[in-house]
Amino acid sequence: MTEITVISGKGGTGKTSLVASLVSLAHKPVIADCDVDAADLHLVLNPVIRQAHDFSGGKRAEIVPDKCTGCGKCFELCRFGAIIRNEADKPTYIVDQIACEGCSVCSHFCPEKAIDFNPSVNGQWYISDTIYGPMVHAKLGIAEENSGKMVALVRSQAKEIAEKEDLSYVIIDGPPGIGCPVIASLAGTDYVLIVTEPTLSGEHDLERVMELINFFKIPVCLCINKYDINLEMSDRIEKKARAAGIKTAGRIRYDRAVTDAQIKRLPVVEFTDAPVVLDIRKMWNTLMREINLTTKGSQ
Amino acid sequence: MTQKLTIAVASGKGGTGKTTVSASLACIAADAGYKTAYLDCDVEEPNGHLFLKPIIQYRHMVGIPVPVVDHEKCTACGSCGEICQYSAIVCINKNVLTFDKMCHGCGGCSLVCPVGAITENSRNIGVVETGTAGKVAFYHGKLNVGEAFSPPLVKAVRSAIQDDDLAIIDASPGTSCPVIAAVKGVDFVLLVTEPTPFGVNDLEIAADMVKKLCLPYAVVINRHIPGYTLARDFCRAKGIRILAEIPDDRRVAEAYSKGMLPHSAVPGYRELFEGLLNAVMKEARQ
Numbered sequence: 001m002t003e004i005t006v007i008s009g010k011g012g013t014g015k016t017s018l019v020a021s022l023v024s025l026a027h028k029p030v031i032a033d034c035d036v037d038a039a040d041l042h043l044v045l046n047p048v049i050r051q052a053h054d055f056s057g058g059k060r061a062e063i064v065p066d067k068c069t070g071c072g073k074c075f076e077l078c079r080f081g082a083i084i085r086n087e088a089d090k091p092t093y094i095v096d097q098i099a100c101e102g103c104s105v106c107s108h109f110c111p112e113k114a115i116d117f118n119p120s121v122n123g124q125w126y127i128s129d130t131i132y133g134p135m136v137h138a139k140l141g142i143a144e145e146n147s148g149k150m151v152a153l154v155r156s157q158a159k160e161i162a163e164k165e166d167l168s169y170v171i172i173d174g175p176p177g178i179g180c181p182v183i184a185s186l187a188g189t190d191y192v193l194i195v196t197e198p199t200l201s202g203e204h205d206l207e208r209v210m211e212l213i214n215f216f217k218i219p220v221c222l223c224i225n226k227y228d229i230n231l232e233m234s235d236r237i238e239k240k241a242r243a244a245g246i247k248t249a250g251r252i253r254y255d256r257a258v259t260d261a262q263i264k265r266l267p268v269v270e271f272t273d274a275p276v277v278l279d280i281r282k283m284w285n286t287l288m289r290e291i292n293l294t295t296k297g298s299q
Numbered sequence: 300m301t302q303k304l305t306i307a308v309a310s311g312k313g314g315t316g317k318t319t320v321s322a323s324l325a326c327i328a329a330d331a332g333y334k335t336a337y338l339d340c341d342v343e344e345p346n347g348h349l350f351l352k353p354i355i356q357y358r359h360m361v362g363i364p365v366p367v368v369d370h371e372k373c374t375a376c377g378s379c380g381e382i383c384q385y386s387a388i389v390c391i392n393k394n395v396l397t398f399d400k401m402c403h404g405c406g407g408c409s410l411v412c413p414v415g416a417i418t419e420n421s422r423n424i425g426v427v428e429t430g431t432a433g434k435v436a437f438y439h440g441k442l443n444v445g446e447a448f449s450p451p452l453v454k455a456v457r458s459a460i461q462d463d464d465l466a467i468i469d470a471s472p473g474t475s476c477p478v479i480a481a482v483k484g485v486d487f488v489l490l491v492t493e494p495t496p497f498g499v500n501d502l503e504i505a506a507d508m509v510k511k512l513c514l515p516y517a518v519v520i521n522r523h524i525p526g527y528t529l530a531r532d533f534c535r536a537k538g539i540r541i542l543a544e545i546p547d548d549r550r551v552a553e554a555y556s557k558g559m560l561p562h563s564a565v566p567g568y569r570e571l572f573e574g575l576l577n578a579v580m581k582e583a584r585q
Contacts (some may be wrong), residue, residue: 009344011313011472016497028583037473038311038504059384079405098479098512103405104384142507147475150445176472177343180447199556201318201346209343211444218578230556236450262496263529 001162003155003170003294005034005189009205011176011222013197014225017258018280019173020044023132025284028167031135032158034185035149035175039137047128047135055138055153057146058102060120061095067114074106074115079087085137098143122146125159134161151175151184178212178289186213191291192220193249197235206237210244219294220246223283227251248253249290250283252276300332301463304583307340307482309509310491311501313472316521316545317341317491321469322350323560323572324579328465329434331576336464337432339439340481341471342425342452349558353430355436361440361455362421363404363448368395372416379408379417398550403448425452429459436464453480474508482509487583489542494527502530506539517582519575522547542578543571 006022008015019041023031033041041097061082063074075083083106086092095106107115122145125138128173137160138150158170160242174185181213186192196202206222213220222241227234238248253276261271269277308321318341325337339347353391366379366388379437383389387401388408399422409417413464425442440456442449457465457480482488488509492502502518509516516539520530534541545551545561554564561568 008313010346011344013313037475038313038501040312040500043496043500077406077410098483101403101405102384103403103407104382105405105407105410108382108407109410142504143474143479143511145476147473148319149430177341177444177477178444179343179449179477181475182343183445183447200558201344201555202350203348204349205344208444215445229552233556259495259524259527263527265496 001168001170002291003159003172003190004193004291005086005172005174005185005191006193006195007174007182007185007209008176008195009178009209010197010202011292013195014036014258015195015261016040016173017268018195018223018225019171021269021280022284023171024267024269026169026171029133029169029171030162030167031130032154032170032172033134033135033137034154034172034181036138036140036147036150036154036181037175039139041173044262044267045130045132045135046265047130047137049126049128051127053125054121055123055125055150056119056120057122057149058120059104059108059117060097060100060102061104063093063095064114064116065092067112069112071111072257073109073111077105077109105133123150125150126155127157133167134165136161138201148180148184151181155185165202178208182212186216186218189218191296193223193287194220195223195225196237197226198224198237199231203240204239210241210246221249221290222246223249224251226254228253247290249287250279252279252283301334302465302580303463304580305460305466305468305485306487306489306579306583307401307468307470307485308489308491308545309470309478309482309505310472311474311505312493312498314491315491315498317472318350318469319555319560320489320491320519320521321467322347323562324576325351325467326433326560327562327572327576328467333465334463335434336436336438336460336466337469338456338466338484338510340387340453340456341469342440342449342456342477343358345439345441347439347469348437350560351432351435351437353359353432355428355430357429358426360423361425361452362423363402363451364406364419364460364582365399365402365404365422366397366408366417367420368397369416371476372414372504374414376413378411378413382407382411382558400447404451412474424448427452427455427459449477450480457481472583474504478508478511482514483512485514488514489579490516491521492530493522494520494524494530496529499529499533502533505535515582517542519546542582543575545571
């Protein structure tokens, strides 16, 4: 079983649309949507939910008003500005649940033991069926934290299913950026595909993503999406990647059919025979060859 | 001319045009004579500088406090490991180990240590750079690659806002901690979306987040294609105001790819963004 993580650094380069097509081309995949705070893959893969579970990634503090004497110790110790002081004759305090980092300091040091510290539900995660294979996905609650832990959970569930059902690939749709949920999507994966676009922003963000992957020492390939928006920039990005030892698995042209497929809730490879689909197929075949070369030793 | 106002530009989905909209608004506001600040709070992948091309004058490192254990004083009682919720300090076999990258800087371990063996040291997580881009005061944060915890850096960028600034914040995509750090407590949020199913799905998530934070907001539809009414229909159904529709225009995409903003590259866009700025100011003052 091979775990492939698709990331981009910059948002909106076409990760999710491409992942939907890759999943359709792959032999026996498990699908994992790790962009947990803005998940979209379900909109084109149309999963049927088989299991739904609550996710608890941390704990939250809550002041019990009857026990609170208004001493202000919590207000003084909290470094996240999460204790709100309401001025009155005698000040009262409440916890700003959005600002709370769940560190437990207020609850631990409250002299009256007036602060509860209990697990909080931060979202839901699902195991679903799609016509392409099983899918693990999640929905982080509104303004909730612990997206990194949620990503780790989605990945481990997807891996478990792949092992149990003897499936060949776990294909991970990763989040944008280079922070906590991206690191959680990358750590320990077998292969990374970076999807970039030929813009100054795409180029700049790619550099930071390459640096991050270098940090984890994971084998990686590049895909330039919408390459014909700026051919000169596409060449420049490819050259830069090559200098960093990264191969370009393929270039995919700009085609509004990609958006039209999204509106029809289909992976683009199943929606049309336009040249953009040939680009995607070619890229996938090159990627498979590269992955087989790299992971041959371990399989 | 001064107008104290902080406006955040956010979106659930990435790549909808946050940077284009926020950098354009900053330029247009400065041209209109406002004392304007642009703050790039997408510290994981800051891009505003590629368009505004600022001259950077100052850089300052931003750190978070992490524990330093004095092993001479430490009795290996384990209290620090018990209070830490992030597995950033653990006591194993009479040995206290720290994992700085896991640390959120809450200070619990040093407070709880009964023998005063834990002090704190600042650990660098990134840098805030300050400069000027024409008449716009420019600030951005750059998170060190490999760092997971960015909200303290986002807050550090925001702390640069001066009392009489018309401040425009460029947030990161998504709806979790770094975005909340960027938009919490602003006067107004502008949500940028695309008229695609992904765009609208993520707009709904972003709108829910902004509502939970009790902030006034409105929407800009970017890459509007005649006949693609998904975003428009969604906003109408939910009673969300649409302040502008920016057309899907290959000339804008090509200019963007070279680091140029639409108002300086394609005719007609200066007027569009002037209209957007006026609409935002009117909404935000209410």
